[in-house]
Amino acid sequence: MVRPLPEVSMLSSKQSQRPATPRARNKANPITGNLEEESHRFAREIVRNPKQAEELSEQLIDACREVRGKDFLIVHDPGGWGHARMETCLEWEKGIVNGVAAAIGQMGYSYLVTQYFRSGFGWRDVFEDSREQLSFFSHKAEKMAAWLRFIVAHVENVNVILVGVSQGAAFGNAVMQRLDEGAPVYSIELGFPFVYRSRRKITKRTLAIDDNGEQPDKLVVGSLWDGMGIFAAAPFKWIGHHLRGEKVSLPHCVNTPGHAYDWGNPFIENRIRGFLKRNFTVR
Secondary structure, eight states: OOOOOOOOOEEEEEEOOSSSSOOOOOOOOOOOOOOHHHHHHHHHHHHHHHHHHHHHHHHHHHHHHHHTTTTTEEOOOOOOOOSOOOGOHHHHHHHHHHHHHHHHHTTTOEEEEEEOOOOOHHHHHHHHHHHHTTSHHHHHHHHHHHHHHHHHHHHTTTTTEEEEETTTHHHHHHHTTTTTSSSSSSEEEEOOOOOGGGGGGOOOEEEEEEESSSSHHHHHHHHHHHHHHHHHHHHHHHHHHHHTOOOGGGGGOOOOOOOOTEEESHHHHHHHHHHHHSOOOOO
């Protein structure tokens, strides 16, 4: 596992799987170019701190080597402040990521699942992320877009699927807007918050799911007053949990009616599977 770097693209919670009976690839994915030299140069352009640039370079090298020979890189953008490790995410959010991976495997493809953290864990990181949200993640989205461009440029034949929920969905959309139209990157976005509605762009490479088929998602269709009430109550719920000795993250306390997208819900699963089959041939 790679040590988190504040304000720097990072990989974590990597798991590699290959379907039990996939059709063999005609050609393995080689890493192109002088990977180490180019990753060092790229990292120095993105990060000024020499130590963090070195660590980012190592992350890029690891990412390219891990995904080599795989058909897909599935990247989870956590909701909330963008730093929740998979084991601390809500069960249904984890279920969506696992469901997408399972669907790709069942289509006959190999894949690598990873997470991308847009921020660190301290209060300063939270403040910086809050400021970024006001500009629709302008700087952080460009960093991740550059990270993706590097991987796609250095690993042949790999497709990337971003999976984001709530704030993660908004961040993924901001990243997609900074990539070329022909980039092999696709985005599955669930529960896109209404506060970013005017900044959102949906393309043929984007799947937007704004409700669970059972009830409207207040975080998607709500008003500013709805959002203020939901987020204002969250810290008090968080304090209550901790007073009872229950360790939960703040995003777990943002209880929004309709803001749950379970993979076990046929409405959700069928839409995601349909999106994948429209874009990729079943082997």
